[in-house]
Amino acid sequence: xxxxxxxxxxxxxxxxxxxxxxxxxxxxxxxxxxxxxxxxxxxxxxxxxxxxxxxxxxxxxxxxxxxxxxxxxxxxxxxxxxxxxxxxxxxxxxxxxxxxxxxxxxxxxxxxxxxxxxxxxxxxxxxxxxxxxxxxxxxxxxxxxxxxxxxxxxxxxxxxxxxxxxxxxxxxxxxxxxxxxxxxxxxxxxxxxxxxxxxxxxxxxxxxxxxxxxxxxxxxxxxxxxxxxxxxxxxxxxxxxxxxxxxxxxxxxxxxxxxxxxxxxxxxxxxxxxxxxxxxxxxxxxxxxxxxxxxxxxxxxxxxxxxxxxxxxxxxxx
Amino acid sequence: xxxxxxxxxxxxxxxxxxxxxxxxxxxxxxxxxxxxxxxxxxxxxxxxxxxxxxxxxxxxxxxxxxxxxxxxxxxxxxxxxxxxxxxxxxxxxxxxxxxxxxxxxxxxxxxxxxxxxxxxxxxxxxxxxxxxxxxxxxxxxxxxxxxxxxxxxxxxxxxxxxxxxxxxxxxxxxxxxxxxxxxxxx
Numbered sequence: 001x002x003x004x005x006x007x008x009x010x011x012x013x014x015x016x017x018x019x020x021x022x023x024x025x026x027x028x029x030x031x032x033x034x035x036x037x038x039x040x041x042x043x044x045x046x047x048x049x050x051x052x053x054x055x056x057x058x059x060x061x062x063x064x065x066x067x068x069x070x071x072x073x074x075x076x077x078x079x080x081x082x083x084x085x086x087x088x089x090x091x092x093x094x095x096x097x098x099x100x101x102x103x104x105x106x107x108x109x110x111x112x113x114x115x116x117x118x119x120x121x122x123x124x125x126x127x128x129x130x131x132x133x134x135x136x137x138x139x140x141x142x143x144x145x146x147x148x149x150x151x152x153x154x155x156x157x158x159x160x161x162x163x164x165x166x167x168x169x170x171x172x173x174x175x176x177x178x179x180x181x182x183x184x185x186x187x188x189x190x191x192x193x194x195x196x197x198x199x200x201x202x203x204x205x206x207x208x209x210x211x212x213x214x215x216x217x218x219x220x221x222x223x224x225x226x227x228x229x230x231x232x233x234x235x236x237x238x239x240x241x242x243x244x245x246x247x248x249x250x251x252x253x254x255x256x257x258x259x260x261x262x263x264x265x266x267x268x269x270x271x272x273x274x275x276x277x278x279x280x281x282x283x284x285x286x287x288x289x290x291x292x293x294x295x296x297x298x299x300x301x302x303x304x305x306x307x308x309x310x311x312x313x314x315x316x317x318x
Numbered sequence: 319x320x321x322x323x324x325x326x327x328x329x330x331x332x333x334x335x336x337x338x339x340x341x342x343x344x345x346x347x348x349x350x351x352x353x354x355x356x357x358x359x360x361x362x363x364x365x366x367x368x369x370x371x372x373x374x375x376x377x378x379x380x381x382x383x384x385x386x387x388x389x390x391x392x393x394x395x396x397x398x399x400x401x402x403x404x405x406x407x408x409x410x411x412x413x414x415x416x417x418x419x420x421x422x423x424x425x426x427x428x429x430x431x432x433x434x435x436x437x438x439x440x441x442x443x444x445x446x447x448x449x450x451x452x453x454x455x456x457x458x459x460x461x462x463x464x465x466x467x468x469x470x471x472x473x474x475x476x477x478x479x480x481x482x483x484x485x486x487x488x489x490x491x492x493x494x495x496x497x498x499x500x501x502x503x504x
Contacts, residue, residue, distance in 0.1 A: 115354050128417060146354075169362065170339025171346055187355035188346055253424050276354060284372070285360040294356070 004042060007033050010081050018076065028073045031058045044078060044090050053095035053102055062108035063271070064097040064305065097305075105309070110260040112313055113272040117256050118146055124254045127204070129212070133196065134204050137217075137224055138248045140197045141241045143190045145269040148295055151242045153178050154266070158221045159198055164191065181296050194223065203227045206251060242266040270295075271306070278307045279314035323382050324370050326391055331366065334390075341366070348384035352377050460484055461495045 007029050015025050032043050035055035039046065046052060055074065061067050075092060082089040095102065113121070125139040144154050161177040167186075174185040174194055185191060205213045205227075217225040220236035238244060242265055248254070249261050274295055277286040288300040288307070297303070334341045345365060349358035361372045370378070385391045462485045470482035470492055480487045 115352075118354075119351075123416060124420065126416075166339075169342040169366070171342050171359075185355075186346075186359050188343070188350060190355070253420060253427065255423075273354070277356065282357055285357055 004036055006042060006044070006081055006085075007036075010077075010084060013084075014077055014080050018080070025073065028070055029077065031055065031070075032074060032077070034058055043074065044082065044087075046090065046092060049093045049095040052092055053099065056095070056097070057102045060104040060107055061102075062104050062111060064103070064302065067097050067102065103305075105312070108309060109313065110258065111264060111268040111272075112275055112309070113146075113256070113259060113264075113269060114313065115276055117259060118269075118272065121254060121256050121259075121261075124252065125248070127252070129204055134200075134202070135248070136193055136197045136200050137203060138245055140190070140193050141224060141245045141266070142269065143187070143193060145242075145266040146273045147185055147187065147190060148183060148270060148273060149176070149178075150270065151240065151266045154224055154241045155222075155237050155239070157223045159223050160221060162194060162198075162223065164195075197223060274303070275306055275310045275313055278303065278310040280311055281314065323378050326382055327365070327370065327378065327385075328368060330385055330390055331368070338366075344385070344388060344390065345381065348381045349377070351384070352380055458497055459495055460498065462493070467492050467494065 011026070011029055015022055032055065035046075035051075035058055036042055039051050039054060041051070043055075046055070052071070052074075056067050056070060059066070059070055061070070071092070071094065078092070079089040097103065122139060122142060125135075125142055127134050141154055144157075145151075149157070157176060157178065163175045163177075165173050165175060167173050171186065172188065172191050174191045176183045176185060185194070201217060203215050203217060205215060207213055215227040215229065218228050218232060218236065220226070222237045224238050224241050226233075226236075226238040233239070245266065246262075246264070249264065254261055274291060276282070277291050277294070278288075286294075288303050291303055292300045331341055331345075342362060345362055346355075346358055349361055353361065364370070364372050373381070382391070462483075466483050466485045470479070470485045470487065473479040473482055474487050474492075485492055
């Protein structure tokens with residue numbers, strides 16, 4: 001049984017029945033097709049770890065998480081096709097995902113910020129309007145991601161769930177209460193920016209002709225507010241803070257040497273902080289268990305490979 | 319010099335022992351220039367206990383410069399103590415300047431794009447001109463017989479008709495001979 005056309009035959013019906021996203025699925029199925037040609041076996045016959053490793057290496061992925069996703073789609077598709085043609089689904093063997101042949105460490109480096117790079121970008125996000133800081137909202141999104149919040153957590157953070165207290169050293173601390181956890185913010189600048197963001201009334205957008213357009217924020221209970229444009233959404237929150245920030249990166253021409261700003265996501269910023277904490281010079285203060293706690297992870301498994309990445313990124317004196 | 323700086327820092331902490339928030343806030347602000355807040359907090363705790371082991375030379379010097387700027391300790395004025403703030407362009411966080419730079423960067427990018435487009439257009443035109451060399455060839459010369467000219471002359475004067483066979487009227491003139499321009503596809 002060597003039918004290399006299985007993908008073409010079942011692609012449409014698979015997408016339709018499983019309601020997978022078309023573009024993404026097509027991209028993955030194309031890679032299954034290419035891997036078939038290289039390996040010389042149909043995807044239903046991939047019985048070696050090496051077969052799966054080769055398939056995954058075609059994505060040039062920079063995190064095990066995306067590799068798990070590509071693996072899962074392959075598995076779902078194989079199960080689907082097997083059922084259609086009436087045979088048992090294949091049992092795929094998962095290779096070691098941290099293998100450097102599978103993970104693209106170069107891509108990861110282009111999406112990993114050091115603390116200095118974080119400060120560099122943060123400074124560029126500060127814009128002045130008539131001598132007053134403006135568009136603090138975007139800066140806060142970026143800072144909150146560095147503080148360890150996910151896109152979803154930033155989106156749903158309500159002002160009423162932020163409390164400011166003073167700790168035993170007399171330093172101001174912001175306590176953010178989220179759905180499943182509580183985060184302490186001890187970054188003085190971020191605390192200040194959160195307060196300014198709460199008071200901010202307008203957002204400035206530079207039009208294509210270079211004119212600054214002043215827009216009001218909607219009155220919503222969330223810290224990160226959408227601007228008044230179009231029909232208001234029932235939920236009230238800004239749909240995708242990460243996307244809004246990426247638009248700002250592009251609109252303001254924000255640059256950072258060694259970093260691919262066009263594709264820098266909030267997840268990358270958050271992971272960068274994680275890598276920073278895992279750097280060898282910070283080992284004394286942050287062991288795997290502490291970092292796991294800060295980032296609300298179930299296990300330390302996913303941190304082990306990032307520790308290796310941190311070693312590379314923060315070589316002595318860098 | 320390291321010992322000297324360490325002593326300066328420790329004496330700042332000791333002297334202001336009664337005002338903990340002042341010491342903590344000042345040191346935290348200084349630390350955050352080079353260190354993330356989570357690590358800064360850990361370092362601050364150690365510093366307040368008199369342990370400066372976690373600070374590297376760079377951070378230590380920076381804190382001293384910061385305290386000098388804030389007027390908490392006297393500037394010891396040693397040239398060799400590099401002005402960390404200036405050397406590391408910390409002053410450049412001057413926001414107005416940063417915005418100005420960003421603005422000029424954008425203008426440069428736009429200008430560059432325009433120049434690039436102009437260049438591409440000129441290259442295309444040049445290529446087209448190169449291919450369009452015109453040489454006179456008597457075979458291409460179109461000559462109108464006298465009878466046709468006479469015929470058109472009468473038609474033009476009486477009926478306003480401007481073309482007859484290969485003859486035509488242009489600016490009140492009927493040319494006897496002419497060349498046709500042959501256009502090539504771009």
